[in-house]
Amino acid sequence: MAASTYRPRPQPVNRHAVRRPLANFRRNHTSPFRHVDVVLVACIGLVCLFGALMVYSTTRGAEPPYDASFLKRVVMFLILGGLVMAGAAFFDYRKLRDYWPFIYGGSVLLLFLVLVPGIGKSTNGTQGWFQLGPFQLQPSELAKLGMIIGFSGLASQFRGDLDNARVGMLLGLCGAPMFFVLLQPDLGTTLVSVAVAFALLLVAGVRPRILGLLALAAIVGTTLILTSGVLKDYQVARLTTYVKQDQVATSKADRDLRLNLEQAKSAIGSGGLTGKGLFNGPLTRGKVVPEQQTDFIFTAVGEQLGLLGCGALLTLLGVIVWRVWRAAQLARDDFGMLLCTGIMVMLVVQVFENVGMTMGIMPITGIPLPFMSYGGSALMTSLLSMGLVLSVHMRRFS
Amino acid sequence: MNGGTSRARLGLVAITALSLFGALFARLWFLQIVEGSSYAQQVTANQTRTVVIPAPRGKILDRTGLALVDNRDSIEVAIDVQQYAGLDRAEQGRLRERLATTLNRTLPAGQAPYSATSITKRLNDDRFSPFRPIPIAESITQDQEIYFNEQADRFPAVVVEHQTVRDYPYGSLAAHVLGYVGTLNEEEYKEHASDKAKPYEKSDEIGKTGVEAQYEQYLRGTPGQRVYEVDARNHVIRERTQDYRAPKAGDDVFLSIDAKVQYKAEAALQGRLEAVRTRSTPAPAGGVVVMDPSNGQVRAMASYPTYDPRLLVGGIPCPVWRDLQGLGPDGSCKDVNAEIQAMPASQRPASKLINRALSSAYPPASTFKLASSYAALKLGIITPQDTISDPGFYRLCKGEGTGCLKRNAGSEPHGNVALAQALTVSSDVYFYRIGDFAWSRAARGALPKTGLQDHIGELGYGTRSGIDLPGESAGSVPTPQSEADIAAALFKKDPARYDGDEAKAIAAGRWRTGYSADLAIGQKVDATPLQTANAYASLANGGTLYQPQVLDHIEATGSAKVTKAFAPKVIRKIDWGTARDAYLQGFTGAVTSASPKGTAYDVFQGFPFDTWPMAGKTGTAQTGKDELGNEKPDNSVFVGFSTAPESHWIASAMLEASGAGARAAAPTVRLILEPIATGEIDSFVIPPGGAIDAAAVAAQSAGISATGSD
Structure with a gap:
């Protein structure tokens, strides 16, 4: 790894390329704007529209007059998110490499501030939101991206020369946001961060022996947290309910969650091959499945559109994952590669965790389904990260 | 960073991602295709909840259409125990405090104020089923109802419900005949579990005694239902209007009882008992039956001591229950029977619930x-x-x-x-x-x-008359x-x-x-006042022993369609032969003959015999010795009946430990029959609430000479 060489940043052939993108697009074949990943953009667009449709289906109510207030907000988020994604794509990701300490530091600071009573807002026992007028900002969403950018920046500065001290620094960099998120406590986001950090360490070239030790430490740590009583009943229940779906409930929280899970499985299961038709889910059209427009939106797809709808959705998400992975492969520098890898793993873990929990193969945590679940912060983070991937991808030759 | 290593490790990441997606697809296939149909069946079952709408019971009226048992709307504050259990301890405490304060703001005069502890006590009272909200306060005002509904956020787990409850416009009038209703007990629930037409809920009320029990199947309304679609937390999304079934009120039962005569009979019984009450004749209890000999209908049936069924509405508090058994208010209600059995026979209290006109047999x-x-x-x-x-x-x-x-x-x-x-x-x-x-x-x-x-x-004698009331004693010969x-x-x-x-x-x-x-x-020999009345009725009517009945007819509520009409039931014909004249002469003499002197001649001095001829017979029953070997006071017995062919009245009275027949029972019967004989009863109006001024009746009865013998 010591053999890796520093490549000076090549200057664009046309200095106006960045400043006048459209004019440049027609003339310059090396312009980044000729290498936009159209497949990725199309898939993201389709999934987002799919999500908007499902949010409307689950919130419009059973009978006219239909309630379009959720739909309006989703469309607003999508327009805003589209602009954010485009902005991120236009933005040269390599600038992040220089400013990563500020981005990373800022995101950790927000995580700290949200814990301060009076500044942050608590919902369902989790101190994890800022109330900004009518909107809520969830800093843990941004922090995942902040951590990826920070890691990519620091790791690319090490240029693959990873001694134990540097691995320690990277671990510390990942640990700080996780610590604050765990204090909220937001277990789901912490678990996603652990997976992302592990993948980043793997790809950054940390030796397998150390990775093995880290995995062991993670398992021991998880066990300790679960048994030490730091977590409240309902949090333990969330993590353990899915393991013992056929046993008798042990606490009220456990019983509620079981019912929750049963309803979710019923909704998906009763969809069958083709589903009951859009807008026609007795369980997800009404309010039988809780959180149906946010964390449990996949149940609505399952009930209303069946295996075909779910398959199509997962395929679209799979294509997105593949395109992000491809962007990582094609990235012209380590920073871009690590950035895309982190974003890809974040995406995969969130999809797997969210869809898995609605089907009873993963614990129930408050992880939204990327692009689909109703919620501004998550959508912004997802689209922002996609913008960064696009930025990496289209600048692979420049 | 080694580009090659990193790219290779990226492959590892890709394989992991691919397998995760594979797992999702596999699980999806399992849920939607393999188990899909079973989930689909499950879904229809768990999305609806059926709420039973109780139907009001039918009314019970006297033969003239006066409502003796009516229904009224009661607004009730109750706590949903399941929701309440979901609150944390501090919240529960605050809720109890808040509820008590709010209820105390409009406390009816004379009622003990609510407190957090009294509410806790109520919640722990095992009389109430945990399956339905436990009532904390009954009959709150409409203003309070609005307040609770507006402030619903401050009163989690508190529900305000409208309930139809029994109302007794005349208080204790005919309480023993009417009976009362109460929540089903375990046995009753099992017994009625298979009722399809009018199914019972565990929290439903059922007739426990009297007419309420006897004509339960008519009085009970047909419950309706509402079907709701609900979410995982049982919150209602919408109602399925196509599944709505309206409740149907029960049938109205018209009794053969005449409320005015009933009132007179109760007043006479209670007043005479008070008038004759002395150290040697404690006169604790008695029973009266007034019948129409021509068809066996009961016109009045009184029993003393009596009770106010209004106290029994909405659950019977322990002190009231003990009082009904004749016990002091302090003590446990767990095993009242054992407590009474443990007492010496002579000190056992007179239960207020027993209908002495038909459930107690005395020497006639x-x-x-x-x-x-x-x-x-x-x-x-x-x-x-x-x-x-x-x-x-x-x-x-x-x-x-x-x-x-x-x-x-x-x-x-x-x-x-x-x-x-x-x-x-x-x-x-x-x-x-x-x-x-x-x-x-x-x-x-x-x-x-x-x-x-x-x-x-x-x-x-010696067999049950078969009257349409539960708890009849057969007596013994x-x-x-x-x-x-x-x-x-x-x-x-x-x-x-x-x-x-x-x-x-x-x-x-x-x-x-x-x-x-x-x-x-x-x-x-033992006979009930009802058996005595019925035997004499067969003499008065010329030779037919009827089965006594308290029912006149049953009407469907609101439609006046008769669902069950009165039909006299003949037990057997009695051939009195030529002896009937001798009997009538003898019994008439008992109340009218100066020489030889009839046993109740003095009692019936001044009775309008010329317009309303009547006959009667006294009885003075020895009741044996108490455990100390002393003679117990005699029971006073009398039966009197009109002898005019067009008149249809017979009255039988039995007053415990009240002395000779002429002393207590004969004046009681006179107090009942005289207003009928003079026609005064036609213009008589029952005092509001059916209140009996026993002292006034006692004073009036004191004017009747009580001399004479057995």
């Missing part, structure tokens, strides 16, 4: 002479014209003991008496002779051993067999009683002439 005393003489006539022992000499005593055997030498009341000689005079003056000697002859002829085989009893039974059985049972239970000698037990159980003699004057 001289009123039974109708039955014994009827049997003697049938057996050919006497004819109505036979005259015997009554020196005031009757010798059954040699010796001076009470077993051999039977005396009249006060040992009074009545001279030569035939059947009519024997009844007028209540000659015991005449009837001792009947008993003596009956048994001595039976002993030599000239008559069947139970000849007397068999014919007595024809008048309805002893026979040689029943005496032997009792002795055998006693010997089996406690051989020491007969020194372990079975022969002694058999000897003790042997029927004696004296038993027949006692039987003939109405001792050693």
Whole structure:
């Protein structure tokens, strides 16, 4: 790894390329704007529209007059998110490499501030939101991206020369946001961060022996947290309910969650091959499945559109994952590669965790389904990260 | 960073991602294709909840259409226990405090204020089913209801419900006939579990006693239902209007009871008991039956002590329940029966719930002479014209003991008496002779051993009349067999009683002439006031023993469609033959004859006989000795009936421990029949709430001469 060489940043052939993108697009074949990943953009667009449709289906109510207030907000988020994604794509990701300490530091600071009573807002026992007028900002969403950018920046500065001290620094960099998120406590986001950090360490070239030790430490740590009583009943229940779906409930929280899970499985299961038709889910059209427009939106797809709808959705998400992975492969520098890898793993873990929990193969945590679940912060983070991937991808030759 | 290594490790990441997606697809396939159909079935079951809408019970009215039991709307504050349990402890405490404060703001005068502790006590009261909200306060105002609904956020788990509850416009009037309703107990729930037409919920009310129990199937309404679609937390999304079924009110039951007569009967009973109450005659209880002899309908049925069914609405608090048993208010309600059983027999309290007109059997005393003489006539022992000499005593055997030498009341000689005079003056000697002859002829085989009893039974004694009210007692008419059985049972239970000698037990159980003699004057036999009234009714109406009924007819609520009409039921025909005239003459004499002096002649001085001829018979029942060996006070018995062909009234009264028949029971009957005879009853209006001014009635009854004898 010591053999890796520093490549000076090549200057664009046309200095106006960045400043006048459209004019440049027609003339310059090396312009980044000729290498936009159209497949990725199309898939993201389709999934987002799919999500908007499902949010409307689950919130419009059973009978006219239909309630379009959720739909309006989703469309607003999508327009805003589209602009954010485009902005991120236009933005040269390599600038992040220089400013990563500020981005990373800022995101950790927000995580700290949200814990301060009076500044942050608590919902369902989790101190994890800022109330900004009518909107809520969830800093843990941004922090995942902040951590990826920070890691990519620091790791690319090490240029693959990873001694134990540097691995320690990277671990510390990942640990700080996780610590604050765990204090909220937001277990789901912490678990996603652990997976992302592990993948980043793997790809950054940390030796397998150390990775093995880290995995062991993670398992021991998880066990300790679960048994030490730091977590409240309902949090333990969330993590353990899915393991013992056929046993008798042990606490009220456990019983509620079981019912929750049963309803979710019923909704998906009763969809069958083709589903009951859009807008026609007795369980997800009404309010039988809780959180149906946010964390449990996949149940609505399952009930209303069946295996075909779910398959199509997962395929679209799979294509997105593949395109992000491809962007990582094609990235012209380590920073871009690590950035895309982190974003890809974040995406995969969130999809797997969210869809898995609605089907009873993963614990129930408050992880939204990327692009689909109703919620501004998550959508912004997802689209922002996609913008960064696009930025990496289209600048692979420049 | 080694580009090659990193790219290779990226492949590892890709494989992991691919397998995760594969897992999702596999699980999706399993849920939607493999198990899809079973989930689809499950879904229809768990998305709806059916809420039963209780239907109001039918009303109970008197024969003139006066509502004796009505329904009223009650707004009730209750706590949903399941939701309440979901609150944390501090929240529960705050809720209780807040609820108590709010309820106390509009507390009706005289009611104990609510407190957090009293609410806790209520919540822990095991009378209430945890499956439905536990009522904390009944009959709150509409303003309060609005307040609770507006402030629903501040009162989690508190529900305000409208309930239809029983209302008793006349208070305790006819309480024993009407009965009361209460929540189903475990056995009743099991018994009615298969009812399809009018299914019961565990929290439903069911008639427990009286007409409420007897005509439950008519009074009970048909419950309706609402079907809701609900979410995982049981929150209603919308109602399925196509599945709505409206509740249907129960049928209205019209009784043969006449509320005015009922009121007069209760007032007379209570007032007379108070008037005769002394140290030696405690007069604790009594029962009255007023009937129409021409069809067996009951016009009034009174029992004292009585109770106010209004106190029983919406669950019976423990002190009230103890009071109904005649116990003091302090103490446990867990095993009231055991507590009463543990008391010495003479100190056992008089239960207010017993309907003494039909559930308690007493020695009918001289009123039974109708039955014994009827049997003697049938057996050919006497004819109505036979005259015997009554020196005031009757010798059954040699010796001076009470077993051999039977005396009249006060040992009074009545001279030569035939059947009519024997009844007028209540000659015991005449009837001792009947008993003596009956048994001595039976002993030599000239008559069947139970000849007397068999014919007595024809008048309805010893069997339930079959009245349409629960809890009727059959009374008892002893026979040689029943005496032997009792002795055998006693010997089996406690051989020491007969020194372990079975022969002694058999000897003790042997029927004696004296038993027949006692039987003939109405001792050693038990009958309810209802049985006495019914036997005399068969004489008054010329020879038909009807099955008594309290029902007049049943109407579907609101449509006046008769679902069940009244039909007189004949038990059997009684052939009084030529003796009927002698009976009427004898019984008329008992109330009108100055010489020989009728036993109730003094009591009925001033009664309008010329416009409303009537007859009657007194009875003074010996009730044996208490555990200290003292004679217990006599029960006072009287039965009186109109003899005019177009008039249909008979009244039978029994007042416990109140002295001679003429002293207590005869004045009671006069107080009941006189307003009917004079027509005063037509313009009589029952006081609001049915309140009885017993002292005033006692004062009025004091004007009636109570002298006279058995």
